[in-house]
């Protein structure tokens with residue numbers, strides 16, 4: 001049985017994109033894989049976080065995992081900073097990855113903006129920590145949204161370079177030549193890149209200053225209804241076939257959201273709503289969104305009333321994660337040639 005790893009940053013405003021692009025797929029994979037789902041708090045601090053808000057946000061992502069249907073007894077749910085091996089392996093990988101590789105990362109360029117001199121070193125090295133997250137469990141599959149594709153490709157390159165750089169030591173010490181497997185991205189479903197409700201050319205994001213750009217997982221029915229009704233559209237009726245969505249990013253986005261929430265394809269949704277007005281489609285989308293997201297938001301709020309319970313889930317998950325990660329780290333130290341207790 002194959003191993004899945006994925007992570008979500010506790011940086012507030014968890015939204016529909018995080019849910020459809022990632023968390024909803026995490027839930028499904030539980031049936032077929034051993035899954036490890038991580039609240040990546042070390043990644044969050046690559047941009048300064050208010051400490052109290054960070055604590056709150058770590059619990060909130062955990063609550064979102066549980067409320068969406070991730071089972072912390074059958075699978076592993078924890079926060080990254082409780083398993084020191086992530087940071088430890090990241091250092092080794094910092095010494096494997098090349099500056100030239102990181103220089104190509106588009107997310108760093110976007111996040112650092114024009115004032116690159118002022119970006120944290122952590123923000124730059126972020127993808128190496130992400131590679132460490134995956135490789136420390138030797139995970140084979142990584143469910144993510146489209147925006148993480150480049151980081152996953154880098155993780156694959158790092159895994160391969162480690163295996164090559166240390167191939168003789170790996171063989172001499174009796175490990176499999178592919179010590180780190182090549183992690184495969186799982187970018188699946190009709191909503192791998194959910195766009196802003198205000199601008200079909202921008203990704204839905206936690207950091208967009210307009211709350212109307214996204215549906216938050218904790219939004220109540222009224223907020224969801226208002227945001228969907230105000231979502232930008234164009235004046236044309238909906239097309240009857242997927243091809244007709246090509247130059248219409250806002251329509252494409254809403255149809256994709258509908259399809260993902262309903263567990264249908266975009267083509268199927270258009271067969272039902274093609275030729276109709278947006279107003280009708282939007283009303284149905286409001287009902288569907290409230291139906292699917294309402295219970296998750298309510299359960300998140302209920303879980304947040306009991307932070308001690310949420311923290312206990314994370315501590316227990318961290319213990320189980322550490323048991324796997326420490327084995328890998330022992331082997332890595334052995335391969336690299338560090339001296340350690342037997």
Ligand code: TYM
Pocket residue numbers: 005006007008009010017018019020021022040043129130131133134142143144145146147148151191192193194195203204205
């Ligand atoms: P983060 O916290 O930005 O986002 C969490 C997940 O949500 C997906 N996502 C989206 N999917 C569709 N449409 C959107 N608008 C949208 N916005 C976000 C992301 O692709 C992601 O899957 N670097 C990662 C966290 C991470 C990680 C890892 C992921 C750290 N280590 C190891 C996988 C494996 C991130 O910043 O995700």
